[in-house]
Amino acid sequence: MMCSRMRFRNALGSRLFRWCSRDKHTSVRKLLEVDGISERSKLLNKVPVLMGYSNTQYLMEQERVRKESATELISVLKEIDFAEISAKFPCIKFGDSSPIELYDDSAGPSPANVNDLSISEESSLITRHISGEPAVDGEVCPESLADATTADGNVLDKSKRCLPGEPAVVTEACPESLADATSPDNNILDKDIRSLPGTTSKQYRKLEDGGFHTIRKLLQHFPRTYADLQNPQGLIEDGQYIMFFGTVISSKGVRIRSTLGFVEVVVGCSIVEAKLSSSDVSCNSGAEQKQRIHLHLKKFFSGQRFSSQYFLNCISSKHKEGDIVYVSGKVKKVLSSGHYDLKEYTIDKLEEEEQQSALLDRKPYPIYPSKAGLEARLLGQSISRALKMLTPDIDPIPPEVLTEFNLANLFDAYMGIHKPKNRDEADFARRRLIFDDFFYLQLGRLFQMLEAVGTRVEKEELLYKCENHELNAVGVDQWSPLANKLLKSLPYSLTASQLNAVKEIIWDLRRPVPMNRLLQGDVGCGKTIVAFLACMEVVNSGFQAAFMVPTEILAVQHYEHLTSLLEKLDGDECKPNIALLTGSTSTRESRIIRNGLKTGEISMVIGTHTLIADKTDFSALRISVIDEQQRFGVIQRGRFNNKLYTSSSKLSDENTSEDAASDSETFMAPHVLAMSATPIPRTLALALYGDMSLTQITDLPPGRQPIETLALEGNDAGFETVFQMMRDELMDGGKVYLVYPIIEESEHLPQLHAAKADFDSIKQKFEGYPCGLLHGRMKGPEKDEALGSFRSGETRILLATQVIEIGVDVPDASMMIVMNAERFGMSQLHQLRGRVGRGGKKSRCVFLSSTSSTLPRLKVLENSSDGFHLANADLVMRGPGDLLGKKQSGHLPEFPIARLEIDGSILQEAHLAALKVLGTSNDLSMFPRLKVELSMRQPLCLLGD
Ligand SMILES: Nc1ncnc2c1ncn2[C@@H]1O[C@H](COP(=O)(O)OP(=O)(O)OP(=O)(O)O)[C@@H](O)[C@H]1O
Numbered sequence: 001m002m003c004s005r006m007r008f009r010n011a012l013g014s015r016l017f018r019w020c021s022r023d024k025h026t027s028v029r030k031l032l033e034v035d036g037i038s039e040r041s042k043l044l045n046k047v048p049v050l051m052g053y054s055n056t057q058y059l060m061e062q063e064r065v066r067k068e069s070a071t072e073l074i075s076v077l078k079e080i081d082f083a084e085i086s087a088k089f090p091c092i093k094f095g096d097s098s099p100i101e102l103y104d105d106s107a108g109p110s111p112a113n114v115n116d117l118s119i120s121e122e123s124s125l126i127t128r129h130i131s132g133e134p135a136v137d138g139e140v141c142p143e144s145l146a147d148a149t150t151a152d153g154n155v156l157d158k159s160k161r162c163l164p165g166e167p168a169v170v171t172e173a174c175p176e177s178l179a180d181a182t183s184p185d186n187n188i189l190d191k192d193i194r195s196l197p198g199t200t201s202k203q204y205r206k207l208e209d210g211g212f213h214t215i216r217k218l219l220q221h222f223p224r225t226y227a228d229l230q231n232p233q234g235l236i237e238d239g240q241y242i243m244f245f246g247t248v249i250s251s252k253g254v255r256i257r258s259t260l261g262f263v264e265v266v267v268g269c270s271i272v273e274a275k276l277s278s279s280d281v282s283c284n285s286g287a288e289q290k291q292r293i294h295l296h297l298k299k300f301f302s303g304q305r306f307s308s309q310y311f312l313n314c315i316s317s318k319h320k321e322g323d324i325v326y327v328s329g330k331v332k333k334v335l336s337s338g339h340y341d342l343k344e345y346t347i348d349k350l351e352e353e354e355q356q357s358a359l360l361d362r363k364p365y366p367i368y369p370s371k372a373g374l375e376a377r378l379l380g381q382s383i384s385r386a387l388k389m390l391t392p393d394i395d396p397i398p399p400e401v402l403t404e405f406n407l408a409n410l411f412d413a414y415m416g417i418h419k420p421k422n423r424d425e426a427d428f429a430r431r432r433l434i435f436d437d438f439f440y441l442q443l444g445r446l447f448q449m450l451e452a453v454g455t456r457v458e459k460e461e462l463l464y465k466c467e468n469h470e471l472n473a474v475g476v477d478q479w480s481p482l483a484n485k486l487l488k489s490l491p492y493s494l495t496a497s498q499l500n501a502v503k504e505i506i507w508d509l510r511r512p513v514p515m516n517r518l519l520q521g522d523v524g525c526g527k528t529i530v531a532f533l534a535c536m537e538v539v540n541s542g543f544q545a546a547f548m549v550p551t552e553i554l555a556v557q558h559y560e561h562l563t564s565l566l567e568k569l570d571g572d573e574c575k576p577n578i579a580l581l582t583g584s585t586s587t588r589e590s591r592i593i594r595n596g597l598k599t600g601e602i603s604m605v606i607g608t609h610t611l612i613a614d615k616t617d618f619s620a621l622r623i624s625v626i627d628e629q630q631r632f633g634v635i636q637r638g639r640f641n642n643k644l645y646t647s648s649s650k651l652s653d654e655n656t657s658e659d660a661a662s663d664s665e666t667f668m669a670p671h672v673l674a675m676s677a678t679p680i681p682r683t684l685a686l687a688l689y690g691d692m693s694l695t696q697i698t699d700l701p702p703g704r705q706p707i708e709t710l711a712l713e714g715n716d717a718g719f720e721t722v723f724q725m726m727r728d729e730l731m732d733g734g735k736v737y738l739v740y741p742i743i744e745e746s747e748h749l750p751q752l753h754a755a756k757a758d759f760d761s762i763k764q765k766f767e768g769y770p771c772g773l774l775h776g777r778m779k780g781p782e783k784d785e786a787l788g789s790f791r792s793g794e795t796r797i798l799l800a801t802q803v804i805e806i807g808v809d810v811p812d813a814s815m816m817i818v819m820n821a822e823r824f825g826m827s828q829l830h831q832l833r834g835r836v837g838r839g840g841k842k843s844r845c846v847f848l849s850s851t852s853s854t855l856p857r858l859k860v861l862e863n864s865s866d867g868f869h870l871a872n873a874d875l876v877m878r879g880p881g882d883l884l885g886k887k888q889s890g891h892l893p894e895f896p897i898a899r900l901e902i903d904g905s906i907l908q909e910a911h912l913a914a915l916k917v918l919g920t921s922n923d924l925s926m927f928p929r930l931k932v933e934l935s936m937r938q939p940l941c942l943l944g945d
Helices: 002-021 026-035 040-050 056-079 082-088 116-130 143-147 176-181 184-188 201-209 215-219 309-316 353-361 376-389 399-404 410-418 423-451 456-467 481-489 496-509 527-540 552-567 587-599 634-641 682-688 716-731 755-765 780-792 826-833 852-863 867-889 904-920 928-937
Strands: 225-228 241-257 260-275 288-302 324-333 339-349 364-367 516-521 544-548 578-581 604-607 621-626 671-676 693-697 708-713 735-739 771-774 797-800 813-818 844-849
Touching: 201 376, 215 376, 241 288, 241 309, 260 309, 288 309, 288 324, 339 376, 376 410, 399 904, 410 423, 423 904, 423 928, 456 904, 481 527, 481 552, 496 516, 496 527, 496 671, 496 693, 516 527, 527 544, 527 552, 527 621, 527 671, 552 578, 552 604, 552 780, 578 587, 708 716, 708 852, 716 735, 716 813, 716 844, 735 755, 755 771, 755 797, 771 780, 780 797, 813 826, 826 844, 826 852, 844 852
Parallel strands: 288 339, 516 671, 516 693, 544 604, 544 621, 578 604, 621 671, 708 844, 735 797, 735 813, 771 797, 813 844
Antiparallel strands: 225 364, 241 260, 241 324, 260 288, 324 339
């Protein structure tokens, strides 16, 4: 019964809509007369408007899609017996609110005049808008809804209408600050794409499929480049996509038959046909010959309604004779000469006269990157419409910041990037938008830091220290006794930047929030000792330290290094218990070590990935050091960071008071010190590790001699030279690394030298100098043995693969030869080169390339030993993706417009601006719009309330 009623209503609804669109239908006439409206055109206009749509077409499309859901809803509502519910559940009160008034009387008949279906649909439309739901297919957000009144009488002001997911919609429910913050202007950008005017439901769907769900998304689809609008020179060929400037000669609508018509705009423009050569006697030499051509822009319309002469005239009247326009599209020659059809065209009118004359020369025309197969035309049109929605006060950044940093207002920036008058304007706009990318990243990070600090004074102090970096330090005299002892026992003095790094890190360790710091420095600058000192600081306080490295070789090396340093300390009582845990550690030994970590007997562990295994538990882990952190995936780093310590029972030492441990710290996540020798330019590091503090070691230990670098072609002569150099080095008491790209020879890559294959021949060639072999396929102990022998001098030549690239430290190794060096990236070669020159002996490094064509790239390394310089060169040459490798670049924040390699200075400014804003208002309460914007862009940021 109910089903048949629903079917009937559905049918009635669709019939009504069909009637509405039909000419001269007698039933419609009757219906109109009943309602006192006697003209079809009036009905056609009234019905959709009453229902909240701008015209009949939208209404019909919407009706088709929503037919089922809307009608079902209405039926269900009608089936509800309110009287019965009231009787059963007295606590439920049905309000007697007045009907929802959408329009005042002057705007049209009262809703009572509208048939049942449309009232209900209208109500449901309002309900959806009130609840923040986006419009459904075909709905064009009715402007009149802006002033709608909710059922309980609250004014649903357009300015207070919140977006889905925002805290409140109705004025009363909005917290004050957010009510201000969500002012209409602030919200325009995050409006649903379906609020874009003049767009059909099909177009909405296309835009949504392309990922353009909001106006912001659309506006942030920036031009890839700009084309100079100049008429083409030379021959125009069929199928070319060309832009033209010209004047509208005519625009007319032609009705072909009752259901088909077209509008044709004819644009005349002059093109330079050819540059005549000086040999052409009839003309001035080099003169340009202009030709007048006509472009025919045709658009077809089908259907009775759209092929009416009236409709076609309306469309054609948009373009007036004499209008100066720029058009673009695919040209197709037609029969008469000088005439072309323009397909898939866009046509834009130049608005003002001065503009026209200025722009006739050169107006940058935005070329958008394609996305999800969307036609350029739809994208361009939609962006233009979105721009029209903007108001000049959309900018959440305070004007004083804009002035100080010489930035365009956000409104101008969007206008300037999409519709620039000239290149300068586009550049200025771009600068502002890049600034935004960086600014919110910095603001979020600093905001989070401040949130973790208690009082206002502390916050201000923190901000001050962020501005004045050198103040975040703990003097050596305040370090823990263990750290101090280790420092004093070192056979060398720390360099200035090593010392500053330790001071900065210890300052962080004393704070009640987990440190998240990146320690960066060039190869061989001495990061390891800095991390050891930080570990000793927490170990001294009764906590544990974990040191994770990417390879076993490195773990063993660090373990041996640290234990040998600790052996030299006076007094046994304070010596911490250090363990080594790698994949090669025997099961029995691993069990003992894990147990020791769990009970707290072991204070520090050095190891590989085994440290993040589930079964490794700590009693009181306070610092996690991740060496060569770029070698670990983000997930692995996260797992390591998340090893929360579970007990504070180890806080036995009296020094705990100095560490200011409080109850709240008991379950604090460990401090994280990540280290990297891949010299990432500061700008890139800031962006990549936006949430990390950065410490850089900028100097090398004293006495280091620059490594002499040579790039040679690996032909016979090249090899002869290199082997002679090697002989000299060995005779001089040096040690030599021979680095190979592969272990064994490969049929597929015959040009590559292989470590194993060369072993015997090198042994023969350098008789008397023992050789060793080291590669990734060897077992842990074999590797240790090979490296140990080389370190001790038992072997003088080590044939190795790139396993030695990271961290291997044999201070008296003095020469390196890299075979097929072109196979390695620049930063990688720089890392490899860093394995020599780590002691006082003058060292040499030779890069052999397979072909002469790859030599120039290697020659760059001859001239620079500065890792940061090389990384910058690499960054500019290859971009951040290649420089960082897959693992890291995949986690670069997405910047819609900024290019890290060239926009570094703006990042620095954005950092200063963020400090300034937070200095004015620590919790951003004075800048509510900024706060809302930040939460939109960085939802993970803890934004207080
Ligand atoms: N201040 C210093 N003075 C003299 N030698 C130092 C100093 N600091 C560290 N060293 C020594 O320099 C060598 C390189 O140090 P370390 O292994 O810590 O470098 P690193 O920064 O980790 O380099 P890599 O990235 O190549 O691993 C070591 O032999 C270390 O003992």
